Amino acid sequence: xxxxxxxxxxxxxxxxxxxxxxxxxxxxxxxxxxxxxxxxxxxxxxxxxxxxxxxxxxxxxxxxxxxxxxxxxxxxxxxxxxxxxxxxxxxxxxxxxxxxxxxxxxxxxxxxxxxxxxxxxxxxxxxxxxxxxxxxxxxxxxxxxxxxxxxxxxxxxxxxxxxxxxxxxxxxxxxxxxxxxxxxxxxxxxxxxxxxxxxxxxxxxxxxxxxxxxxxxxxxxxxxxxxxxxxxxxxxxxxxxxxxxxxxxxxxxxxxxxxxxxxxxxxxxxxxxxxxxxxxxxxxxxxxxxxxxxxxxxxxxxxxxxxxxxxxxxxxxxxxxxxxxxxxxxxxxxxxxxxxxxxxxxxxxxxxxxxxxxxxxxxxxxxxxxxxxxxxxxxxxxxxxxxxxxxxxxxxxxxxxxxxxxxxxxxxxxxxxxxxxxxxxxxxxxxxxxxxxxxxxxxxxxxxxxxxxxxxxxxxxxxxxxxxxxxxxxxxxxxxxxxxxxxxxxxxx
Amino acid sequence: xxxxxxxxxxxxxxxxxxxxxxxxxxxxxxxxxxxxxxxxxxxxxxxxxxxxxxxxxxxxxxxxxxxxxxxxxxxxxxxxxxxxxxxxxxxxxxxxxxxxxxxxxxxxxxxxxxxxxxxxxxxxxxxxxxxxxxxxxxxxxxxxx
Numbered sequence: 046x047x048x049x050x051x052x053x054x055x056x057x058x059x060x061x062x063x064x065x066x067x068x069x070x071x072x073x074x075x076x077x078x079x080x081x082x083x084x085x086x087x088x089x090x091x092x093x094x095x096x097x098x099x100x101x102x103x104x105x106x107x108x109x110x111x112x113x114x115x116x117x118x119x120x121x122x123x124x125x126x127x128x129x130x131x132x133x134x135x136x137x138x139x140x141x142x143x144x145x146x147x148x149x150x151x152x153x154x155x156x157x158x159x160x161x162x163x164x165x166x167x168x169x170x171x172x173x174x175x176x177x178x179x180x181x182x183x184x185x186x187x188x189x190x191x192x193x194x195x196x197x198x199x200x201x202x203x204x205x206x207x208x209x210x211x212x213x214x215x216x217x218x219x220x221x222x223x224x225x226x227x228x229x230x231x232x233x234x235x236x237x238x239x240x241x242x243x244x245x246x247x248x249x250x251x252x253x254x255x256x257x258x259x260x261x262x263x264x265x266x267x268x269x270x271x272x273x274x275x276x277x278x279x280x281x282x283x284x285x286x287x288x289x290x291x292x293x294x295x296x297x298x299x300x301x302x303x304x305x306x307x308x309x310x311x312x313x314x315x316x317x318x319x320x321x322x323x324x325x326x327x328x329x330x331x332x333x334x335x336x337x338x339x340x341x342x343x344x345x346x347x348x349x350x351x352x353x354x355x356x357x358x359x360x361x362x363x364x365x366x367x368x369x370x371x372x373x374x375x376x377x378x379x380x381x382x383x384x385x386x387x388x389x390x391x392x393x394x395x396x397x398x399x400x401x402x403x404x405x406x407x408x409x410x411x412x413x414x415x416x417x418x419x420x421x422x423x424x425x426x427x428x429x430x431x432x433x434x435x436x437x438x439x440x441x442x443x444x445x446x447x448x449x450x451x452x453x454x455x456x457x458x459x460x461x462x463x464x465x466x467x468x469x470x471x472x473x474x475x476x477x478x479x480x481x482x483x484x485x486x487x488x489x490x491x492x493x494x495x496x497x498x499x500x501x502x503x504x505x506x507x508x509x510x511x512x513x514x515x516x517x518x519x520x521x522x523x524x525x526x527x528x529x530x531x532x533x534x535x536x537x538x
Numbered sequence: 539x540x541x542x543x544x545x546x547x548x549x550x551x552x553x554x555x556x557x558x559x560x561x562x563x564x565x566x567x568x569x570x571x572x573x574x575x576x577x578x579x580x581x582x583x584x585x586x587x588x589x590x591x592x593x594x595x596x597x598x599x600x601x602x603x604x605x606x607x608x609x610x611x612x613x614x615x616x617x618x619x620x621x622x623x624x625x626x627x628x629x630x631x632x633x634x635x636x637x638x639x640x641x642x643x644x645x646x647x648x649x650x651x652x653x654x655x656x657x658x659x660x661x662x663x664x665x666x667x668x669x670x671x672x673x674x675x676x677x678x679x680x681x682x683x
Binding site: 048051055058059061236238239308309317319323 | 656
C-alpha cells in the first residue's frame with residue numbers, strides 16, 4: 046500500500062479536512078517516533094498514568110482511612126465466619142458467575158481487592174477512583190456515597206456495611222449487605238445481563254424515589270411506599286405483579302418520562318427498557334423534573350388504581366380514577382387511553398371519542414408503535430357517523446407511521462360508509478397485507494359482497510371466521526354493528 | 539449474499555446507518571449480535587474522546603453490535619459491549635496494517651490528526667477489499683482500501 050493508494054482511499058475524509066481544521070487543532074497528539082510505536086509510547090504514557098493513578102489512589106485511601114486487607118483479616122476483625130448468605134444454599138437465587146465458586150472464601154480468593162474502613166465512610170462523588178479497583182468494601186459504620194455505586198456484576202463492587210448505607214445512585218446486586226438501613230437518594234436499578242432469564246436476588250428492601258428494573262423479578266424486592274417502579278420483563282410475569290406503588294410496567298415509561306430520558310421503542314413486543322439511566326439520575330440530582338410536562342406521580346398512581354378497579358369490574362370507580370388522573374396529570378397519555386378504552390368498551394362512543402381526542406397531543410414521542418388515542422378516537426368516530434373526522438385522525442397517524450395497519454382499517458370502514466368502495470378496498474388490502482385481522486377481512490369481504498364478487502367475498506369471510514368466531518355472514522349483516530352495538534351515552538361520565 | 543454481486547448503492551455511501559441496515563437485511567440468521575448498553579457507549583465515547591452522533595447512539599442501543607460472515611463477505615457493525623472494547627481509530631488500524639507489512643507511509647503521519655479523529659464503527663470485507671466505516675465528531679465517512 047503506497048501513499049497514492051492511501052490518498053485515494055482516504056479521499057472522502059481528506060476532502061473534509063479543511064472544514065474540520067478547528068476540531069483537529071484541539072487534539073493533542075503524541076510526538077512519538079513511529080518506529081517504536083505503539084509500544085514505547087504506550088509504555089511511557091502508561092507509566093505516567095500509573096504514577097498519577099497511584100497518587101490519586103493513595104490520596105483517596107488516606108483521606109477515607111481505607112486499608113487494603115485480606116478476606117481472612119476481614120472475618121477476624123468483624124468476628125464473623127462469613128459475610129454473605131449467597132453460598133448457604135438457601136433460597137432459589139442463582140447467579141452463574143457466583144456459582145462458579147463453591148464457597149465465599151474461594152470467591153474472594155479471586156476477588157481479593159478488599160478495602161476496609163473501621164469507621165463511618167463518606168465519599169463525595171462516584172466510587173470510581175482512577176487506579177483503585179475495589180472488589181469488596183467493608184465498612185464498620187455508616188457508608189455514605191454522594192455519587193454512584195455500581196454492583197460487582199456491572200464491574201463495580203460488593204459491599205458489607207455494619208451501619209446504614211446512603212447512596213445517590215445504586216445498581217442493586219447480590220453481595221451487597223447493609224446491617225442497618227439502606228437508602229438511595231435518587232435512583233436504584235436492577236439490570237440483568239440479558240433477557241433470557243428472569244433474574245432473582247435475595248430479598249431486598251428498596252428505599253429510593255425511583256427504581257428501574259430490567260429482567261429482575263420484582264417479587265424479590267420490598268419497596269418503600271413512595272418508590273416509583275419502572276420495570277420490564279416477560280409480559281405475563283410482569284402483569285401478574287401487584288403493587289400499590291406508582292408503577293410503570295413494560296413501555297409505560299414512555300408516557301411518563303421526558304422524551305430525552307429514554308430512547309426510541311419501535312415495536313410493541315420489543316423487550317428493551319430503553320431508559321437513559323444516567324440521564325434520569327443526573328436530572329434528579331440537579332433538581333430537574335424527570336416526567337413530561339403535565340405528568341405527576343399522583344396521575345400515575347390514579348391510572349394504576351383505575352386499572353385495578355377495572356380488573357375488579359368496578360367500571361365507575363375506574364372511570365373516576367382515570368378522570369381524576371386527567372385533571373391532576375393533564376399531560377399523562379395513559380389517563381386518556383385507559384379512560385377512553387373503558388368508555389369505548391361500554392359503547393359510549395361519543396364520550397370515548399372526546400376522551401381519546403384529548404389524549405392525542407400527549408402521544409409518547411418515541412414510542413413508534415403507539416397510536417391508541419388517535420386510532421381509537423377514529424374508530425369511535427366511525428361508530429357515531431363522523432367519518433371525515435375519523436379519516437383525518439387516521440391520516441395523521443399514517444403520516445408518521447406508514448405501516449399503521451389499524452388506521453388503514455378504520456379509514457377503510459369509514460370509506461365504506463361513505464360509499465367509496467374502491468378506495469376503501471385499497472386501504473383495507475394494504476392493512477391486511479401488514480396484519481390480517483378479523484375486522485379487516487370481514488370488511489374486505491363485505492365490499493366484494495356488495496360489488497357482487499361472491500367468490501372473493503366468501504374467501505375473505507372464511508378468513509374472518511378463522512380470525513374470530515364472532516364473524517357473521519353478509520346475508521345477515523352489512524355493517525359491523527353486530528360487533529360494536531349501538532352507541533349509548535353514560536350518565537356517570 | 540453473493541460477494542460478487544455486492545454493490546453498495548450510491549445513496550448509502552454517506553449514510554452509515556442506512557448502509558448497515560441494508561447489509562443486515564441480508565445477514566445470515568446466525569449473525570452474532572451483542573447488546574449495547576448506555577454504559578458501553580459512555581465508555582466508548584470516553585475512549586474516542588467525543589460523543590457519538592445521537593442517531594448512532596440510538597442505532598446501537600436498539601440493534602446492538604453485530605458480526606456476521608458467509609463464504610465471501612464479512613460484516614461488522616461495531617460498538618463497545620460487555621465483551622468487546624477495542625480502541626479503533628483509522629490511524630491505529632492503518633498504522634497496525636503497515637506495521638505488519640513492514641511499510642511506512644508519510645501520508646499517514648501527515649494526516650495523523652485527522653485519522654485519529656475517525657472512530658471505526660463498522661467494516662465490510664469482501665475478498666481482499668475492506669471497507670471501513672468511521673465517524674468523526676460531526677461527520678461520517680467511508681474509507682475504501
